[in-house]
Amino acid sequence: MIIGVPKEIKNNENRVALTPAGVAEMKKHNHTVYVQATAGMGSGFSDEDYVAAGAVILPTIEEVYGIAEMIIKVKEPIASEYNLIKEGQLLFTYFHFASSEELTHAMIERKAICLAYETVEKKDRSLPLLIPMSEVAGRMAPQEGAKYLEKPLKGRGILLGGVPGVKPAEVLVLGGGIVGTQAAKIAAGFGARVTIMDINLNRLRELDDIMPANVVTQMSNHYNIKEAIKTADLIIGAVLIPGAKAPHLITRDMLKDMKPGTVLVDVAVDQGGCIETCKPTTHENPTFIIDDVVHYCVANMPGAVPFTSTLALTNATLPYAIMLANKGWQAACAQNDELRLGLNVVNGEVVYKGVADAWNLPLTNLSNVMEAYA
């Protein structure tokens, strides 16, 4: 198959969808890979690295879209890319269609085959292409929190780990899923005293078994949260209710119960946030202050560490990309349930319920579409 890797052009996006190691794997399977010049630069890969791995470098994005049967990307195509997409071209990337009506209509019009990373789903309902980014954001959260707890950055001026003779900081993690677990682990590694709250008792049992001694678990409820925020120095929001807006576990009126200079890192901000006062911020301007409480609410945290994020993402996407390249999307999706669930828009038809519901569009039965291509 002919594979194209365009340079990401969304603002501040430095990741790339295929590394030189990925190119080498594709070559092993006899595929041809075209990479746009400087596509890997933001993640530490030069054009020479890609050529050495067997890719052909193309100077422009038009040439990459023009030649490729499958485009592998990181972020959804932006408006300037819409017209480059060809009928029947396979696009394997994050789309998040339910958050953009314009993108949904554009992809329907282009009659592309849109396979979305975020809806590829395993039997146990886990989302293998979202997990790596949750791991990155979770591990970043205490690091960002530690930074903004410093006095010059308007925090309380407390060191997460304390020092001999001085107590460490208190970290409260709301949600003990992927983000919360990684956040707790790193905060504990810094030496902080960590409390993880979740509503899933089985999850709390698991965490209690695997976490170090400076991490305790507690049932998440309004009473416990209200008590815990009084002593917390850093609060990390990591709650998710699949397919729904995050619940506001900390409301505006609760800020007055916190110590001045407390830092809130609401990782769940991309789902509306679990702290009422959190609104999405950017890496250029990551924080704001309300009632002496520092809010960090960057919606694309992994974007700040592209060297790590690119490798984490491509470790997870490459096996699926190879499957698609080896078999073509029709056979790959017919044989693999996980990949099939990634299909969102096929040849102008919406085949994913969440997308159809979001924009009130007719939902086409995926089996009919697959049969048409069989």
Ligand SMILES: NC(=O)c1ccc[n+]([C@@H]2O[C@H](COP(=O)([O-])OP(=O)(O)OC[C@H]3O[C@@H](n4cnc5c(N)ncnc54)[C@H](O)[C@@H]3O)[C@@H](O)[C@H]2O)c1
């Ligand atoms: N800002 C970013 O850059 C970024 C990056 C990656 C992920 N995220 C977001 O982080 C959030 C968490 O993702 P995840 O992968 O850890 O999800 P997850 O499903 O693995 O974990 C969510 C956890 O929240 C728990 N939960 C639900 N309701 C709760 C409540 N009332 N109190 C306490 N816990 C509750 C669930 O039981 C679950 O354990 C998501 O919104 C995700 O989109 C943001």
